Amino acid sequence: MPVERLICDVAVVGAGPAGLAASLAAAAAGTEVICVDQFPRAGGQYHMQPNAPDTPFAKTEQVQQGLQAIRACEAADVRFLTGAEVFWAEPPKSSGEHFNLYIQRDGRAIIVEAKTLVAASGAMERPMPFPGWTLPGVIGAGAAQRLLKTSGAACALPFKGKTVLAGTGPFLLAVASTFAKAGQKIDHFVEMQPAAPLKKARAMLRHPLRLPDAVALLRDLSRTGAQRHMGAIITRAIGTSKIETVEIAPLGPDGAPDLRRAVLVEGVGALCIGYGFQPVIDLTTALGASHSYDLALGGWHCTTDALSCATSLPRLYAAGEVTGLGGANPARLSGQLAGLHAAAFCQGKNPERNGTATQLATKLLAFRAFAATLAQLYPMPERFPLPLVGDEVVCRCEDVTLAEIKTAIADGAHENFAVKMWTRAGMGLCQGRNCGAGIAAALAESDIDPITAGYNRSHFPLRPVSTCIATAAFASSSEAKA
Amino acid sequence: MTPLPKSAEVVVVGGGVIGASISLALAEAGAKPVLLEARAFGGAVTGGSLAAIGTHMHGREEFGILDYARDRWRELSDASQDGIEYTACGKMGFILTDAALAAGKTLVAQEKSQGARAELLMPEQAQQYERLLGGPILAMTYDPDTATVNPFHAVRALMLAARQAGAQLFENTPVARLLVEAGRVVGVETSTGERVSTPHAVLACGPWTTKLAADLDLNLPIEPRQAQCLASIRQPSGTLRQVISSCEAKGGVDSGYTQIQQSPSGQILFNTVTALAPTPKGAEDRVGEVQPGFVVDSVNTLLMLFPALKDLPILRSWVRFEAVTPDARFLAGPVPVPGLHVCAGDNGSGFCRAPLLAQFIADGVTGRQTLPVALQQRAAQLYDPLRFMDGQNV
Ligand SMILES: Cc1cc2nc3c(=O)[nH]c(=O)nc-3n(C[C@H](O)[C@H](O)[C@H](O)COP(=O)(O)OP(=O)(O)OC[C@H]3O[C@@H](n4cnc5c(N)ncnc54)[C@H](O)[C@@H]3O)c2cc1C
Ligand SMILES: Cc1cc2nc3c(=O)[nH]c(=O)nc-3n(C[C@H](O)[C@H](O)[C@H](O)COP(=O)(O)OP(=O)(O)OC[C@H]3O[C@@H](n4cnc5c(N)ncnc54)[C@H](O)[C@@H]3O)c2cc1C
Numbered sequence: 106m107p108v109e110r111l112i113c114d115v116a117v118v119g120a121g122p123a124g125l126a127a128s129l130a131a132a133a134a135g136t137e138v139i140c141v142d143q144f145p146r147a148g149g150q151y152h153m154q155p156n157a158p159d160t161p162f163a164k165t166e167q168v169q170q171g172l173q174a175i176r177a178c179e180a181a182d183v184r185f186l187t188g189a190e191v192f193w194a195e196p197p198k199s200s201g202e203h204f205n206l207y208i209q210r211d212g213r214a215i216i217v218e219a220k221t222l223v224a225a226s227g228a229m230e231r232p233m234p235f236p237g238w239t240l241p242g243v244i245g246a247g248a249a250q251r252l253l254k255t256s257g258a259a260c261a262l263p264f265k266g267k268t269v270l271a272g273t274g275p276f277l278l279a280v281a282s283t284f285a286k287a288g289q290k291i292d293h294f295v296e297m298q299p300a301a302p303l304k305k306a307r308a309m310l311r312h313p314l315r316l317p318d319a320v321a322l323l324r325d326l327s328r329t330g331a332q333r334h335m336g337a338i339i340t341r342a343i344g345t346s347k348i349e350t351v352e353i354a355p356l357g358p359d360g361a362p363d364l365r366r367a368v369l370v371e372g373v374g375a376l377c378i379g380y381g382f383q384p385v386i387d388l389t390t391a392l393g394a395s396h397s398y399d400l401a402l403g404g405w406h407c408t409t410d411a412l413s414c415a416t417s418l419p420r421l422y423a424a425g426e427v428t429g430l431g432g433a434n435p436a437r438l439s440g441q442l443a444g445l446h447a448a449a450f451c452q453g454k455n456p457e458r459n460g461t462a463t464q465l466a467t468k469l470l471a472f473r474a475f476a477a478t479l480a481q482l483y484p485m486p487e488r489f490p491l492p493l494v495g496d497e498v499v500c501r502c503e504d505v506t507l508a509e510i511k512t513a514i515a516d517g518a519h520e521n522f523a524v525k526m527w528t529r530a531g532m533g534l535c536q537g538r539n540c541g542a543g544i545a546a547a548l549a550e551s552d553i554d555p556i557t558a559g560y561n562r563s564h565f566p567l568r569p570v571s572t573c574i575a576t577a578a579f580a581s582s583s584e585a586k587a
Numbered sequence: 588m589t590p591l592p593k594s595a596e597v598v599v600v601g602g603g604v605i606g607a608s609i610s611l612a613l614a615e616a617g618a619k620p621v622l623l624e625a626r627a628f629g630g631a632v633t634g635g636s637l638a639a640i641g642t643h644m645h646g647r648e649e650f651g652i653l654d655y656a657r658d659r660w661r662e663l664s665d666a667s668q669d670g671i672e673y674t675a676c677g678k679m680g681f682i683l684t685d686a687a688l689a690a691g692k693t694l695v696a697q698e699k700s701q702g703a704r705a706e707l708l709m710p711e712q713a714q715q716y717e718r719l720l721g722g723p724i725l726a727m728t729y730d731p732d733t734a735t736v737n738p739f740h741a742v743r744a745l746m747l748a749a750r751q752a753g754a755q756l757f758e759n760t761p762v763a764r765l766l767v768e769a770g771r772v773v774g775v776e777t778s779t780g781e782r783v784s785t786p787h788a789v790l791a792c793g794p795w796t797t798k799l800a801a802d803l804d805l806n807l808p809i810e811p812r813q814a815q816c817l818a819s820i821r822q823p824s825g826t827l828r829q830v831i832s833s834c835e836a837k838g839g840v841d842s843g844y845t846q847i848q849q850s851p852s853g854q855i856l857f858n859t860v861t862a863l864a865p866t867p868k869g870a871e872d873r874v875g876e877v878q879p880g881f882v883v884d885s886v887n888t889l890l891m892l893f894p895a896l897k898d899l900p901i902l903r904s905w906v907r908f909e910a911v912t913p914d915a916r917f918l919a920g921p922v923p924v925p926g927l928h929v930c931a932g933d934n935g936s937g938f939c940r941a942p943l944l945a946q947f948i949a950d951g952v953t954g955r956q957t958l959p960v961a962l963q964q965r966a967a968q969l970y971d972p973l974r975f976m977d978g979q980n981v
Contacts, residue, residue, distance in 0.1 A: 195876075391876070503852070513743075516743060516746070516747060517628055517746065517756060517758055518627065518628075519627075519758060519759065520627060522627055522630060523627035523628065523630065523758070526627070526629060526630065526634050526739040527739050527740070527743050529852065532852075532903075533821075534820060534821075534902070536902070536903065557759075564876060564877075564903060564904050564905060564906075565876060565877050565882070565901075565903075565904040566901055566902075566903075566904070569820055569900040569901065569902050570900065570901055571898050571899065571900050571901070572886045572889070572890065572896070572897070572898070572899050572900075572901060573897065573898065575882055575886065575901055576882065576883050576886045576887065579879035579880075579882050579883050580879075580883050582879045
């Protein structure tokens with residue numbers, strides 16, 4: 106199998122707001138940039154480009170802004186590799202050597218050699234088990250959004266029946282807004298946090314620039330026609346071969362659902378549910394960069410320098426959600442900073458000299474402060490949002506129940522890695538991406554603090570890769586030749 | 588969490604398969620051991636193991652030892668109601684050259700003479716046991732009695748059994764140094780400065796054993812070797828049935844040694860050992876990454892034998908450190924510091940010896956004689972930790 110080998114100054118993994126901003130900043134500074142993304146089109150989550158020109162999304166600001174960013178990158182000679190998955194990355198072994206990115210695309214291997222690397226790998230959903238969560242028709246709120254945005258002209262979810270959107274966080278409003286733009290009805294909107302309009306108004310007043318966005322989101326929620334259940338939670342998804350009914354209960358002052366006041370909603374076709382996001386840290390953990398834990402930032406995230414976005418690994422920069430959740434604005438700003446510094450490194454310059462970097466960093470701090478305010482208003486549940494019975498499945502790939510995990514913890518598995526060894530939870534196809542939050546919640550319920558519980562560092566390959574592609578790529582890598 | 592006890596009859600340092608087995612043997616002997624593990628139980632090379640157990644391939648001299656150990660694993664499997672997934676799948680060694688064919692014939696004859704059911708199979712015969720087997724093989728050595736266990740559950744079962752028999756086990760408790768007074772061991776000190784006084788310490792720290800020993804001017808000839816493995820996405824059960832390995836003329840795990848098997852979960856696990864390259868100082872404390880050359884060699888060997896697995900998706904890899912000694916045998920027994928025992932130097936095959944070594948060490952610590960005398964003597968002779976020591980170390 107022939108292996109394509111590309112060489113550049115700055116390689117950027119991820120073409121979301123962070124990756125696009127990093128690519129543009131580095132290219133504008135005069136370096137050669139390659140930007141890689143596994144999705145068929147650049148844009149990431151926020152700027153996701155529709156796959157048909159005539160969908161209601163094509164004209165929205167998120168898509169248009171993204172398109173502009175992509176065009177600006179192309180005009181600055183950024184080379185995009187889309188539909189291209191990074192399955193492995195090696196850090197430089199000496200100062201004269203480069204990063205090696207191993208990529209699979211259309212059944213072929215590509216190697217990108219880069220002097221510096223910007224990890225802008227974004228965030229993913231943080232699925233939380235609850236009774237009935239494995240029934241067909243129960244999907245992530247983010248997945249629902251993606252389905253809508255990429256469903257072409259039809260612009261509808263492929264489920265018959267009522268739609269329920271549930272979970273917690275400002276992101277639920279963003280998804281509701283997507284439904285509104287798609288002209289899709291939501292029947293019930295269920296948010297764990299109480300309405301608390303005064304508290305929210307007070308918090309928002311500290312960030313007046315963000316007020317119009319908030320108002321627009323609330324208006325979109327109204328347009329979906331959803332009945333709102335604030336301070337409530339889905340206690341059960343019920344059905345035989347697929348979801349049919351959901352049970353919604355208000356949360357009492359002690360945080361526990363009040364089942365006497367629960368209501369059943371029948372005829373449900375889709376339950377779109379989200380308990381927040383988690384940074385995608387497989388690339389940065391595999392490279393060996395340092396990571397920190399902060400629940401308000403989505404849990405484990407790649408540690409970066411506030412001014413330069415440098416990680417603990419020389420020549421590796423990180424930007425956007427992988428450095429902690431914050432949304433599109435901090436993603437863009439940190440991307441720009443990372444791109445500037447990565448380019449400056451290649452050119453032997455110091456970007457702090459011209460002041461741009463400092464200004465960007467100051468702005469970034471302000472946006473991060475707003476993100477922190479939101480995180481306070483909508484704290485992500487660290488433990489299971491509901492008490493679970495033992496036979497609830499936590500790891501779906503390997504079919505591991507909560508009871509098995511609890512027994513392993515009681516037997517002496519006091520970290521994520523040990524639970525994985527003794528139960529196989531996290532050893533399946535998703536390699537812990539989907540069950541990580543559930544395992545962490547089980548450890549938290551046993552009073553093991555998240556730092557002790559740790560995270561599973563990623564190893565070769567970041568994503569499954571066929572033996573043929575892997576060996577073709579590695580056989581042509583410089584080390585194997587030597 | 589339970590606080591560390593102030594004193595113990597015996598302290599075992601290291602909670603891999605060796606330390607866990609020793610703790611069980613000591614607890615069964617009534618010695619109430621305290622086991623201290625630096626990180627997670629079985630998280631080092633033990634948790635990266637393919638855990639094949641049996642007599643095939645390790646040569647004549649250790650035959651009785653390996654046979655005994657396999658019986659003990661079988662007992663543990665019964666006691667744990669097969670929580671350890673003991674699977675008597677059999678093992679085949681592939682032969683590619685005429686020289687290897689001669690060696691394979693000798694090996695099979697030797698094993699047979701000691702009572703094994705080993706055989707030499709022609710390629711067509713071998714395919715009846717392993718239907719996807721292809722490639723340029725001349726013959727296969729075959730032993731139907733080789734088994735595998737689930738390495739994680741094996742350690743867990745050993746731990747639980749030891750705890751039930753009176754052992755106390757602590758994870759995330761690294762031992763920083765051994766305490767010695769008047770030339771003999773009197774205790775251990777953890778990295779947080781806590782002390783457990785004890786008249787007996789057993790070092791079962793794999794390649795790290797040298798560190799604690801070096802403080803006592805004891806130079807153990809153990810080198811860390813990077814050991815690694817690849818795992819595929821689950822395949823239909825029965826894709827592979829046996830442990831497939833290369834047939835080593837001199838026995839043991841050496842550069843070029845290959846092992847391939849399907850785990851009960853369905854994943855294909857495979858690796859081809861790379862040459863022993865010196866491990867940089869301190870690197871054995873870090874989780875490493877597989878080298879490109881290892882991936883290429885392992886895949887090429889897999890596909891040479893099983894061309895049908897051409898598009899197998901790789902899901903995961905891992906790297907651990909084995910403890911290599913000059914003659915590929917353990918260092919097990921007392922050393923010239925009264926109260927101190929070592930049991931390390933697995934050379935890539937510690938699972939198939941663990942129960943025997945555990946009994947051997949427990950006997951040594953408690954002064955009892957539970958192993959058959961012949962095995963006890965053989966172990967003492969083969970694994971003598973002083974066999975490489977010239978006067979200067981002592
Ligand atoms: C499902 C989901 C929906 C969201 N919807 C909204 C919304 O509606 N409004 C909002 O304000 N915010 C939303 N967010 C938050 C959003 O993540 C940020 O606002 C913004 O997109 C972050 O930018 P980013 O560049 O850090 O990450 P992303 O936009 O997530 O971009 C990361 C990119 O990296 C790529 N990537 C990662 N790893 C690899 C690899 N190994 N190989 C190749 N490519 C790789 C991914 O394909 C992705 O395109 C959403 C997040 C998620 C997870
Ligand atoms: C891919 C692969 C395949 C294998 N296949 C087989 C096979 O088929 N059959 C077989 O028999 N063997 C096999 N092995 C080898 C087998 O796994 C090892 O020989 C065995 O696990 C060694 O066990 P151990 O307890 O000596 O070492 P370890 O598991 O390394 O245990 C040592 C423990 O000591 C701890 N420790 C170190 N220093 C300290 C300290 N100061 N204080 C406290 N604790 C400390 C460590 O954290 C570690 O947990 C394989 C290995 C690999 C990697």
